[in-house]
Structures are given as C-alpha cells and as structure tokens.
Amino acid sequence: MNEQPPSPPIIGVFDSGLGGLTVVKALIDRSPDFSLVYFGDTARFPYGTKSAETVIRYAIENTSFLIDQGATIIVVACNTATAVALPRLQSLFSTPIYGVIAPAAARAVAVTKTGNIGVIGTSRTIKSRSYTKAILQLLPEAHVTALACPLLVSLIEDGAPSEAIKKLIVSEYLRPLQQKNIDTLLLGCTHYPLIETLIQEELGSSVAIVDPAKACAEIVCPSIPCNSTTTTYRFFASDDTHRFKAIGEAFLGIKIGKVYTQTG
Amino acid sequence: MNEQPPSPPIIGVFDSGLGGLTVVKALIDRSPDFSLVYFGDTARFPYGTKSAETVIRYAIENTSFLIDQGATIIVVACNTATAVALPRLQSLFSTPIYGVIAPAAARAVAVTKTGNIGVIGTSRTIKSRSYTKAILQLLPEAHVTALACPLLVSLIEDGAPSEAIKKLIVSEYLRPLQQKNIDTLLLGCTHYPLIETLIQEELGSSVAIVDPAKACAEIVCPSIPCNSTTTTYRFFASDDTHRFKAIGEAFLGIKIGKVYTQTG
Numbered sequence: 001m002n003e004q005p006p007s008p009p010i011i012g013v014f015d016s017g018l019g020g021l022t023v024v025k026a027l028i029d030r031s032p033d034f035s036l037v038y039f040g041d042t043a044r045f046p047y048g049t050k051s052a053e054t055v056i057r058y059a060i061e062n063t064s065f066l067i068d069q070g071a072t073i074i075v076v077a078c079n080t081a082t083a084v085a086l087p088r089l090q091s092l093f094s095t096p097i098y099g100v101i102a103p104a105a106a107r108a109v110a111v112t113k114t115g116n117i118g119v120i121g122t123s124r125t126i127k128s129r130s131y132t133k134a135i136l137q138l139l140p141e142a143h144v145t146a147l148a149c150p151l152l153v154s155l156i157e158d159g160a161p162s163e164a165i166k167k168l169i170v171s172e173y174l175r176p177l178q179q180k181n182i183d184t185l186l187l188g189c190t191h192y193p194l195i196e197t198l199i200q201e202e203l204g205s206s207v208a209i210v211d212p213a214k215a216c217a218e219i220v221c222p223s224i225p226c227n228s229t230t231t232t233y234r235f236f237a238s239d240d241t242h243r244f245k246a247i248g249e250a251f252l253g254i255k256i257g258k259v260y261t262q263t264g
Numbered sequence: 265m266n267e268q269p270p271s272p273p274i275i276g277v278f279d280s281g282l283g284g285l286t287v288v289k290a291l292i293d294r295s296p297d298f299s300l301v302y303f304g305d306t307a308r309f310p311y312g313t314k315s316a317e318t319v320i321r322y323a324i325e326n327t328s329f330l331i332d333q334g335a336t337i338i339v340v341a342c343n344t345a346t347a348v349a350l351p352r353l354q355s356l357f358s359t360p361i362y363g364v365i366a367p368a369a370a371r372a373v374a375v376t377k378t379g380n381i382g383v384i385g386t387s388r389t390i391k392s393r394s395y396t397k398a399i400l401q402l403l404p405e406a407h408v409t410a411l412a413c414p415l416l417v418s419l420i421e422d423g424a425p426s427e428a429i430k431k432l433i434v435s436e437y438l439r440p441l442q443q444k445n446i447d448t449l450l451l452g453c454t455h456y457p458l459i460e461t462l463i464q465e466e467l468g469s470s471v472a473i474v475d476p477a478k479a480c481a482e483i484v485c486p487s488i489p490c491n492s493t494t495t496t497y498r499f500f501a502s503d504d505t506h507r508f509k510a511i512g513e514a515f516l517g518i519k520i521g522k523v524y525t526q527t528g
Contacts, residue, residue, distance in 0.1 A: 042314075043308070043314060043318050044307070044308055045313070049309070049421075049504075050306075050307060050503050050504065051503050051504040051507075054307055054503045054504070123422065149425075150418065150422035150423070151415065151418055151419065151422060151424060151425070153418075154414065154415055154417075154418040155415065157313075158387065158414035158415060159414070160415060160433075161413075161415070161433060161436035161437050162436055165429070165432060165433060165436060168429060168432070169424075169425060169429060172425035172426055172429060173425050239314050239315050239318045240313075240314065240315040240318070243315075
C-alpha cells in the first residue's frame, strides 16, 4: 500500500491591507523554505476604525478564504483583527491560528529591564487594551503606557506634506512615552516598522524597539516542518492589485509577481 | 374616481462615511421642508484610496439601497464617488441623481475674478481631474491648481497630536496654492468644511472658499416640490452606528435620533 506523504505546509497570512507584508517579510527572512498565501483586504481597509463585530466578520471570511486556498497554518498579521477576533477564530477553526500580539508581548517582557514598556497603535488596538493585558499577564509588575497614534498609518501610506512635519508628528506622539522613561517600545501596528529608524532616532538607542512581525515569525517558523519540495508565494488583494504590487514590493524588498483579485 | 396625491419627495444622500453629513446640513439649512434618508458606508470607508471599479460597485449598491428606502432624488455626497461613478449611476437609474462636482465648479467660476482657482481633495479625487475638467468646461481660460491633501481626512476625523501640528499641516498643504495667487479655493472633499475657518485664516480674507455642500444644496433644493406634510430624516450606516451618531451630531449641529444598521 502506498502511503501518501503529508501535504507540505502552507502559511496563510491576512491583513486589512498592505501592512501585513511586514509579517511576510519577517517569516521569509527567518526561514524561506515554505509556501505562503497572503490576503490583503484592501477593499475594506482600514480595520482600525471599524466596530469589533465588523472586524470579527471580516476576519472569519478572510480565514475561510485562506483555508480554501490550501493554508494549513493561519497568521493574523493585523493587530486590530488579532486584538478583537483571534479567540473567536481559534474557537471556530481547527487549523492552527497565530496572532501578532502574544509573541510581541512575550518579546517585550524578555527585553525590558525596568518594566517600563510603551505601546503605540491604532485607536481600536489601543482601546482594546490587548497588548497591555498580554504584557501584564506575563509581567504583572510592568508599567505599560499605551498610546493611540491615529495619524501614523495615513502618514506612512500617503506621506506628509514635508519630511519636517513627518518628524514633528512622530516626535509629538512619542513625547508622553519619553516622559514615562520607557526602556522598550512595542510597535503595535504592522505599518510602524516602516518608520522604525525615525522612531529609534527620536527615542535614542537606549530604548529597545519590539517589532511584532519579527516576534511572530520567531514563534511561527519553528512550528513549521520544512519538508516542502517547492516554495510558492501567492498574493491576493480585494482591491487595487496594481497599487498592492507597487507598494507591496517596497514593503517586502522582493518581487511579488502577479497579485490576484479576491472579490468579497 | 379618487386621485392619489403625488408621493412626497424624499432626498436620498449617500457618502463613504460621515463627511456627506455636511451636504445634509447644507440641504436642511437651505430648505428644511422635505424628507431625507442618509446612508454612510462606514464599513467600507474610505473610498478615496479604492480603485474606480470598486467605488462604482459600491455607488451602485448604495443608490439601490436608497431607492429601496423610498428616495425619489439621489445626491451623491461623496466627491470620490461623484468623480468616478456619477455618469454610470445616471445611465443605470431613472431617478434624478446629483453629484457635488458640477454645482461646485459652477459656483467657483461664478466667484473667481482672476480665474486662478485652487482645488484640494483626496488623492483619488484629484487624480480623476474631475473638478479641473468641470471648471475648464465652464471657463476655458481658468488656471486651475489641483492638489491632493491625503492627510486631512484622518486629521479631521482623528485629530492631530497638537493644534500647532494641525495648523502646520494645513499651512504646508496650502503653500503651493498661495504661490499661484489663487483668489478662489474649492474644498473638494466633504470633510474639509469642518476646518474651513483654519483654511480661511491661512489664506486670508481675499481668497473666496467654495463649499460643494452649499453649492449642491443651491442646485438640488429649488428642484424639490415642497408639498410634504411630514418631514422625516432617517440615517443608516453600514458600521459603528454609535460613532456615527456621536460624530454625526457634531457634523450636523442637530440631534440625529436613531441610526439604523445597514449590512452589505
């Protein structure tokens, strides 16, 4: 009797748009020997301003789509969706599902020396207190200062009227965190790693920056059996696949090839 | 034989979110004696970053929804949707459909003395060149300077880290228009009237500001036979009706009552 070899693992990653590509980059950087399917829900971007019920509905639809595409592991690369929908997804689907919050909280707790940890994110992510709760669960004596920076996503995607203004906005957002003497800053939004250099300059080298994309890859990658003989990366977006390809290649630093359309 | 009186007119207004309420306010301010149904597509906001095909699809769905709700006149209060979808809507539906662009262009042309007209809007609206084309059709010798201000919607909805930064962003965006010596500025995005004072301060009183919401109300209102015996205003949103009510009342300056849910 012929025994079928196990199907090679395929990581399915979804995000509200392009931001989750920072998670894809971290996964590929860490171990490139797996196949991947990405879905960016660009037609319904952003999630950060939507209600919890709506984000949960979108997250369920996106997970089903990725499983239909053959995904055997799901990574929720969107902070907002992880914050409000992860437990619901894990209870609905039998496929292993990872978010970005728990790995990032664990990394922040491992890195901090003083326990003064800052978190920045969208209004919805900060309001959910998910990062704060995840950190305090691991380190109850931590002092967590969480701050919404609602203008940053638009600033990163669309640019500012000038570089000086960009620097000024980042500087004003970070000031309350500096006043709290944080020694660790968690970037609670997938877009923020794209201005990590600017943030690091503003905070100085004494503050450690935790990128949830890298923290997530550190947890997910070791769990993947690397028995793939072929590696394919496929990208889907629910809108404007041309813009996705152009900006996406800048996010990833690799050529994306074709971006497929997914209509909801 | 009893003759049925004609049904009272109901204006149906849609927008990608809350911004279109500036059009509702202008309509009510000008003639409050009609009924109105508003749909804010908050679950799919914003339209300004979406592809033309997607915006057209959404605009058709929204128009059908308003007609199902009894609307006898449609106002597309969204600049992006007017720019990319109005001709398509007018060819698909027999109901009269008005946009915000043609009335605003006519107003700008009536107001300008030098023909130097500035237009500000979202990236998508400016890229469509709809305002520029509409102005040049009426006044071929006009000099139109159109400028995308992608950060302003987020700035108006979510606030800036400080008032000083808000002023600085507006100032830097407007500088190229001041260098062109515009005497008229058209606010090509429904959100912008909310910072009209700040814009007027920046430009000085010699520059006339044209608000498409008011220009649209001036065209639409005289076309409505005011034979209504009852006046009702109904508001629908596709997401987060609580936020819609809270921010919407600030936009309108009147109590909204219940906001109904519309799920797509």
